[in-house]
Structure formats: structure tokens, C-alpha cells
Amino acid sequence: MSDTGIVASSADLAVLERLRAGDETTFMMLVQEHQAAMLRIAQMYVSSRAVAEECVQEAWLGIVKGLDAFEGRSSLRTWMYRIVANIARTRGRREGRSIPFSALSGDDDEPAVDADWFRATTDQFPGGWRSFPDNWRGIPAERLLAEETLETIGRAIEALPPLQGEVIRMRDVLGWTSGEVRNALDLSETNQRVLLHRARSRVRRELDAYLMEERDER
Amino acid sequence: MSDRALTCQDVVDIITDYLENALSPDDRRRVEEHLALCDGCTTYLEQMRETIRLTGMLTQEQIPQEQRQQLLEAFRAWTA
Numbered sequence: 001m002s003d004t005g006i007v008a009s010s011a012d013l014a015v016l017e018r019l020r021a022g023d024e025t026t027f028m029m030l031v032q033e034h035q036a037a038m039l040r041i042a043q044m045y046v047s048s049r050a051v052a053e054e055c056v057q058e059a060w061l062g063i064v065k066g067l068d069a070f071e072g073r074s075s076l077r078t079w080m081y082r083i084v085a086n087i088a089r090t091r092g093r094r095e096g097r098s099i100p101f102s103a104l105s106g107d108d109d110e111p112a113v114d115a116d117w118f119r120a121t122t123d124q125f126p127g128g129w130r131s132f133p134d135n136w137r138g139i140p141a142e143r144l145l146a147e148e149t150l151e152t153i154g155r156a157i158e159a160l161p162p163l164q165g166e167v168i169r170m171r172d173v174l175g176w177t178s179g180e181v182r183n184a185l186d187l188s189e190t191n192q193r194v195l196l197h198r199a200r201s202r203v204r205r206e207l208d209a210y211l212m213e214e215r216d217e218r
Numbered sequence: 219m220s221d222r223a224l225t226c227q228d229v230v231d232i233i234t235d236y237l238e239n240a241l242s243p244d245d246r247r248r249v250e251e252h253l254a255l256c257d258g259c260t261t262y263l264e265q266m267r268e269t270i271r272l273t274g275m276l277t278q279e280q281i282p283q284e285q286r287q288q289l290l291e292a293f294r295a296w297t298a
Contacts, residue, residue, distance in 0.1 A: 022297030024290060031289050060289050064296045111231070113262075118227045127225025129258035136268055144272060153273055172273040178238065197234035204269040
């Protein structure tokens, strides 16, 4: 039993039942939903995109074959992601690759907000804002939701270290709970939160830079 | 965290812990007291919430047709 207390939902069980009955549409929906993320997870551990694709293919076979044995002790998607991660880790080890956690998580000391934004320790108000962050409230909704804004976010996520990218995708793009993300990616509660913090802080920074640049042009 | 008052820089560092409800009741109260008095950090928190909301508007990538076909065949073979 996982320590996160997550079990398969009734929706998961319904999906399982349809899969076990051989429902192709359900299976292809599952593929559509998870293929890209599974590929990224595999790529964290192996040397090339081609090998990662093989791992994912192998994982899908394992998932299909394992459907009858799946006991619903985790959500369906965390169970699936653990399968692909295990296959890719084993494959990576066989390739003689051992990737330090820091390489995946971006173990840097980059602050959430650049220190330049804050008053120096010698100031009367050390650690206070030098000038306040810009208010986004005045930005029209159509600008915030414009394709270009969302692309800016997408690019910021692409540029993150792999684990940070995966955590923010699962949490904020896909809306998973922290427990599911921890379970799927084998992270401690603290690690999950630190990765999420770094990822969100970076995306906010990029977004702010983009929105303010737009504003300056006007 | 020490007992001294939180600086803006502290608040920015623990904003995710705050949003994730991972702070002790005491620290949570200190953050809220700071926010009540600080427009800069309130704006920062709003930016963070807006970032999360907009990130939620991203859609998933499509997968190539060829891969879909291979997987569908594997599924058919299993259920056959």
C-alpha cells in the first residue's frame, strides 16, 4: 500500500472494466492522455529519444498485460507512470547511466525572485521589496489568455530541469494531487513541494517578464 | 523559522508552502499577518495564483498517428 493513501477512483475502476472488456476507444484515450508524459519520464533515465520510445512501448505492453492483475491500490495513472519509470530506470542502469537526482531536479540555489528585487541587509528594511512587483490586474483577460501568453508559459516549462517540468505539468496542467505526483515520480513530500516551488517561481518570472515587455511597448 | 518578523524575501521563499497548506499554524498566521500589511507580497501572491491558473489552460501534446496505430495493434492482440 502506498503511503499517500490514494486508491483507484470509481472513474478508474470504470476505465479498467472497459479496458478489460477490450474497449479500444478507452485504450486510445488513455494513450492520448499519457503517452507524451510517459515519454518524458522515460527520457529522464535513458540516453536517447529512441530508447525512451522503446521503454514507453514496453510499458504499454506491461500495462495492457497487467490490467487483470491491477488491484486498485493506487490510482490508475500513478500505477502506469511507475511502470514506465521502472522500465526506464532499469534500462538506464543497463546502459551504464546513473543520473544524479540533482541533474533531474535542477539542484541550484536560484532564488524564487532575484535578490536584486529586495533591499540589502544593511538597509533600514532588509529583505523588503525595493519596488513592488507589477500588478497584473490591469491586463485584459484576452491578453492573458492569448495563444502567445500560453506559449510563453509552455516554453518556460520546457526549459525547466526534467523533474521540475514533470511536477508542474502534473500538478498545474493536469491537475493531479500532490500525493499522486509523489507516488508516480517517487518523491518525498518535501521534494515534491520544492520542485513545484522552483518550477512555479520560474514560470511566474518568465510570465512577468513577458507581460511587462508587452506593457512597455504600449 | 526564527521568531523575527517575516521579510518580503522570506514570504516569497515560502509562498508555495503557504499555497500548499504545508506551513505550521503559527507560520501560516505570520504569513497572513505580513500579507495583510504588505501590498508588494499581496501582489506577488496574486501573480503566483494567476500563474497557476494560466498554466492550467495549457493543453496536452498530440501524439503521432504511427505510434497510436502500433499501440492499438498491441491492445488488439492482447484482447483477442
